[in-house]
Amino acid sequence: MFWKYLPPMRLRHLPLLVLALIAAVPLAAQQARPKAKPKAAAVPVDPNRGRLPAVKPVTGPLDLTVVYPAKGDVVSAGEWSFLFGSTGTGDARLTINGDSVKVWPNGAFLAWLRFPPDSVMAFNLVAVRAGGARDSMTYRVRRAPRAAPQTTPLWIDTLSFRPQGRVWWPADEYLPLSVRAAEGSEVRLVLPDGAVVPLANSVGYDDVSWGVRAFDRDTASLARSVRADRYVGVLRGRAFGADPGPLLGAEPAPGCPRCRRRSAEGADTLLAVVEAIKGADTVRARWPLRVSLLDSLPVVVELNDDTAGTGKTDRLTVGRAAPGATYNWFFPSGTRANVSGRLNGDLRLHLSETSLAWINAADAHALPAGTPPLEAIVGSVVLSSAPKAATLRIPLSARVPYLVTETEKSLTVRLYGASADVNWMRYGGADSLVEQMTWQQATADEVTITLDLTKQVWGYRTRWDRTDLMLEIRRPPAINPARPLSGLRIVVDAGHPPGGATGPTGYREAEANLGVSLKLQTLLEQGGAEVLMTRTTDTPVDLAWRPIYADSVDADLLISVHNNALPDGVNPLTNSGTSVFYNQPRSAPFAMAVQTALVKRLALRDLGVGRGDLALVRPTWMPSILTEAMFMAIPEQESALRTPLGQRMYAEGVYAGILAYLAGQRGSGAGGQRGSGAAGQ
Ligand SMILES: [Zn+2]
Structure with missing residues (x-):
């Protein structure tokens, strides 16, 4: 499970596609497969299919x-x-x-x-x-505290203040505010100097301004209805409250900073006060917000997610479309950007006139004052070929933020704060992988470079070489139809520790994941694959290191094995089942093939595949999935996972799914043309 372990994420279950073609051959039949192709009717039905081992009775002393x-x-x-x-x-x-x-x-x-x-x-x-x-x-x-139902006719919900805490904001920009209070009130904010800001029912600035989700929620479909108890307004050019401190740097150290801050702010007579008025009655509450104006812009920062120098991070600073939203950008250490605000621990980057990104403020350090605003000129790009990858060099005058997006057969690099001086695009020779390259000044300060490929994208990655951006595009592996796993390097990741769920009788998810992963390793090796494990013992392995490892060994596929848990308030008796997660669009067929095979093998409820923002499915260098075949909290499933048979059934499901996926890849032409990759230069 990952609910309490990984950075914020949300899932969206996709409608299950019918994968009629990818019917997995039952394993018993496969291992004993004679040279002649057996008739479909001759394939024996695995007697254990869909039958998890029964819960073994335990009789002992009462011990609640x-x-x-x-x-x-x-x-x-x-x-x-x-x-x-x-x-x-x-x-x-x-x-x-x-x-x-x-x-x-x-x-x-x-x-x-x-x-x-x-x-x-x-x-x-x-x-x-x-x-x-x-x-x-x-x-x-x-x-956890919740908004209590209000029993008095006039009220202000003090849990509903948005934003609260510390804000650094440009003097000429509106800061959106919202609060819940009794319907039909006159609501206003009184600043410490006596100035009054009216708040009204409106859809102009609501939670959407702060809470846009990058891909789990389509903001266009959010109902932006007027809520009678929601009051919104804007502030501009006003600083108040005690000095929130320096713009850059980490949030205060732990040790209940929230309690300390609350008491400090409670006593702070410099705070604004919100009033709700109905007739002769008025209720008031202090708004725990301190606003500082950014009058010394531009502030140019360099990003580095490992300011402590541990060497244990993934060297990427993640960017979100709004504080708390899912990840949308991955900026390698060394990327520079212009800052345009901060809300508590989230720093706002001004990427271009039309794009903003929020990052962890601790990941940025300022360049010397007087550094001019960041902007870059894009020079003429060069494509070069090597046996395993084609590499695009994008010469830039500065390491500006960028975003790589993929479609089935193309990659686009969007460079922010950039203008093009691309006189030519040079190919290092005809590369069989790249059909054509195009560039565009997409907006006044964004440049896009698009590579149309002859094959499906198998993987890509980026890095800085001084100020040049290097984009490596991976050639698909050759897949031998007779022995599809042979020659493939597969990384199997047994999820946790640290963290992980625990079942009712105390069986740990980490143990279950390892048992399944070791059995999957055996199956894959018997099938001819080279398998590398992120762990083979119960010793904790750093989460950030796992995908870096898969990348560093050039894994062709990455599979992370987990078992699920549910968030509070969801009924596990009616919501358990099997699911597989992916993140990169090209991993969706991989996720669906494994989901289909797992559901077939385990016969648990089909919860479908989900797109999740999880560390182990984020890598771009290879297709990657994360399996959640069973739930630790369900007694039958915890009990099955304790047994070698239950672990083997899980592993066999994943194995059958991998074979089905590779068969599909062969069919779609991503691999299979043996030697075409190596010949492509
Ligand atoms: Zn887990």
């Missing part, structure tokens, strides 16, 4: 344990949520807060129940067994 929520977890649930753990024995009867809860034969329980409304919730667990033995406990769990 709650695994989730763990001690100290803060649950963000609504009225209903789940709680799971074990009674220690399969012959116990369990009640939680008086409601009877199912106990599985191994003692596991998974309760979906009404959560008390209190901020500290108490759960009374009572387990009894036939002989009369009894165990009980009161388990307390904290609830």
